[in-house]
Amino acid sequence: MSAPVRRTGGRSAAVLSAIRYAVEDLVRERGAEKVTIPMVAERAGVNPTSIYRRWGDAPAMLNDIATYRLDPDRSLPRTGDLRADLAAWAGEIVEHYRKPLNAAILRGGTPTAGERETDCLRNRRTEALQIVERAGAAHPLTADEVIDQLIAPIVYRAIFLPWTLDEDLAARLVDRLLPA
Numbered sequence: 001m002s003a004p005v006r007r008t009g010g011r012s013a014a015v016l017s018a019i020r021y022a023v024e025d026l027v028r029e030r031g032a033e034k035v036t037i038p039m040v041a042e043r044a045g046v047n048p049t050s051i052y053r054r055w056g057d058a059p060a061m062l063n064d065i066a067t068y069r070l071d072p073d074r075s076l077p078r079t080g081d082l083r084a085d086l087a088a089w090a091g092e093i094v095e096h097y098r099k100p101l102n103a104a105i106l107r108g109g110t111p112t113a114g115e116r117e118t119d120c121l122r123n124r125r126t127e128a129l130q131i132v133e134r135a136g137a138a139h140p141l142t143a144d145e146v147i148d149q150l151i152a153p154i155v156y157r158a159i160f161l162p163w164t165l166d167e168d169l170a171a172r173l174v175d176r177l178l179p180a
Helices: 010-030 037-044 048-055 058-069 082-098 100-112 119-138 143-160 169-177
Strands: none
Touching: 010 037, 010 058, 010 100, 037 048, 037 058, 048 058, 058 100, 082 100, 082 119, 082 143, 082 169, 100 143, 119 143, 143 169
């Protein structure tokens, strides 16, 4: 007897999509700090226990939605130049968090920070590692150095100083990480 085949999509994907849209709508309407699981369940047309079972609480749910909104399936820049790849990648993240909804969802998920490595951090670390590994020995950076010196300042600004996420931020941070 063969192992059961897992369906991709289907009811589970539809439920997750409904929850994500409900979260986004409610954050727009009320702000992340006022979003509750029962509100999301009602808006999404699902049972609250389904949401509690998956996420446990609203901040964990918001953190996961923040990760979803960054679209980990998008392709990374591949210019052949480490500086250009990092600048383009960081520029995408800055542009993402310049949108008030995306920054609000990130802020709403911050209460879960430090409890465990989040999907969001894991995805950014994986992306950083891919970019650094493509550069090879010519640029001996680690993924953690990229996270600490490039991504962390962007996330800090998105949470605490969103008005400082200007178009030149990514380039300035890359220049500090890779001095000429």
